[in-house]
Amino acid sequence: MKAVIIAAGKGSRFNSEQPKPLTSLLGLSLIGRVILSAKKAGITEFVIVTGYKAELLKKRIGGGGKYDVTILYVHNSNWRMGNGISVLKAEEIVGRENFLLLMADHVFDLKMLKILCSKNLEKNGCILCIDKNLEDIDFEEATKVLVRNGLIEDIGKTIQTYNGVDCGAFLCSPAVFEAIRTSLSHGEDTLTDGVKILCDKNKVRAADVTGVSWQDIDTQENLRAAEEMLLKSLKKKTDGLIAKAINRRFSLRISKYVSRFGINPNELSVFCFLLGVISGGLFAFQNFILGGVLAQAASVFDGVDGEIARLTMRESRYGGFLDSILDRYADAFIILGMTYAIYMERGGLWVWLGGCLALIGSPMSMLAREKYHAMTGHKYLLKYDRRSRFIPATRDVRLFVVMLGGILHQPLIALMVIAVITNMKAYLRLVDMRETISEGPRKTTSIPIV
């Protein structure tokens, strides 16, 4: 299935020199984000309808190579008129196939396309994403819809009775082209006019995406709201105590800033690893305060690589793998540096024993979770912890303890705390898991029975 992206309009309310679809938002142009979102939903062929400053747009977006998709362009020289004409231009490429229809200036969560693409499109029909939350909409600009029993009965900017708004994402059969032609013959030239024709034939269904975040970018304020929305979406369910309370606040700000430089997430992982190594080195040379601060900095930056990867849709398995292994080594260097420093300061064999116990316990949190994930096929969430939930031992917590130990000049206590919490946690997880691990088959290995 192809996706048609409408990128023809000027966006006069937006006040910008360059075409609005090229506006940069957290490391990606608006249209680039639409392309990559659709790609994540499985689309690899795109048709972009250009209009205002078409050549600049084509030059900047290219043939799809940089997104690893194919992109074809059609030009709508009447781009000052209604957007129905732009949609119609795509017909020569789309032909008689169903297609996804998206707007270049909409920012939306990937879930929206997941929901839309999971629907079955009836013959000569059209499905459109609608949001039933009417609280934050721009009443002037929003296209309202009236939905009853999943069927869209009316659509338009000025309709009086409505219970949802059009989110600007459609799953279309080629009947949409015919409908637009009909509405054009009545002198009405917007996509909405065309969809209205299909509504009257009971051919338009709603994909309810209420709760999924999306933003139509008409103004600079909209752009800032979209930025806010994307940053908020980066918080993770698997975040530990300190990550939730402290680290994300900083890492999101850093990511917002860093995103504009186009840095590869894996480079950030390596940078974060180096922070850990330097922290360990500073500890080893008795610089406890700076060592502690850098350990916490590494903890904050541990979020940035993933955030940048998700923001710019460059998540990769290799990135996840690299990050995991480097984090383990960074942790180890920090503990090693602390142990060495304490030993040099006060001596004693038991310092090394404590350091070793911290080294042993440190990777156990990840080990247990990855093993669980590997066996069951789904992520281990912290809420699965039962007895062990009272002992936080995730990386954010461990590095926070390191920082406290460093700036309070109590590295020995920090080391002992880490040794105790990590190993206690591992033990309690063993006890918990006996009750919580499901023995059901993985979906991927179940045996079909006729």
Place this chain on the structure above:
Amino acid sequence: MKAVIIAAGKGSRFNSEQPKPLTSLLGLSLIGRVILSAKKAGITEFVIVTGYKAELLKKRIGGGGKYDVTILYVHNSNWRMGNGISVLKAEEIVGRENFLLLMADHVFDLKMLKILCSKNLEKNGCILCIDKNLEDIDFEEATKVLVRNGLIEDIGKTIQTYNGVDCGAFLCSPAVFEAIRTSLSHGEDTLTDGVKILCDKNKVRAADVTGVSWQDIDTQENLRAAEEMLLKSLKKKTDGLIAKAINRRFSLRISKYVSRFGINPNELSVFCFLLGVISGGLFAFQNFILGGVLAQAASVFDGVDGEIARLTMRESRYGGFLDSILDRYADAFIILGMTYAIYMERGGLWVWLGGCLALIGSPMSMLAREKYHAMTGHKYLLKYDRRSRFIPATRDVRLFVVMLGGILHQPLIALMVIAVITNMKAYLRLVDMRETISEGPRKTTSIPIV
């Protein structure tokens, strides 16, 4: 779907006091193994047809509670006659449903039922597992079949033209009962006679299981062959260098012996962990030789828990989880014991640094593999290693190095070798993985596209 298990015959060639289905084979009775194999293929309701010593059989197998399935019994008092009559007895419970038909005295690899159950059974049809490898069969006893284009054209013990043998596992429609009744009316009373009637109607298809191991147990020799077959199946593709060359030879012998005591695999994991802890303690008290030997013993026993679990079909996710975590701790105690001993013997800060590096590197092999498994949904196989394949660093190898270090009284060298190979391996895996890790989506998270 129910499974019908024929357990009525006496098995006169088998020479045993108790009914043949109750014969113990590596920790399970023959019929218990059939039940658990079918359970793994998704069957939870069983019908067992009894005959010879029915009461003893019922008493020993019970209502299914111990296998976590339900078992109903029907009795065939004419068990001295052909087994067709036994099959017919199941009709009162099976009714008009399709069913799986199995023999209580057959031992087979789980793959056989996977293949059989993946076939589509046509109306009034029957599918039977056949093996086209005619090399090792008992020509007197085997039921031969003639297969052409997937259709079984002829079946019988004495047919002259054949290209396969019947493995004794069937997927049946209720038409089989009718066919047996027809053959009985001609005075022919075996299941084969009934199947022959369906063959003549072109209703019997073959499920080709050539290459899957199975064994019909008629004699004590057959029993020993089945034992051999099951033990051989325990070798794993993921086995490391030393596991393949040394450990499995011992662990299979131990498992063969241990299986008869009904020990829980998790208890064996804990025992194996304790071996590691004691090894570490012996090292700490300068008993290098015994420490080394016990480390290698722990390595051998590391195979036994899994082997017993698979042999007695008691694999569990919790077992896998427990084993993984305990192994990491056992490794850590051994390294800690060695480091302490070396430090006490010759002193030097760098001994602790070396010990710490070995502790850091030790869990990396598992970490990398579990992370890979969690991300991609399939196991990491050692053959995926590229540059890193030249450095063996799996647990079997590490503990073998420990043993050599112990008995040659060179624990320091052993420690350094472990520190170097584990961390080098982790580094090279990072390099390798960049090329080898697939970026495709997990099957379980792909997005449907209409």
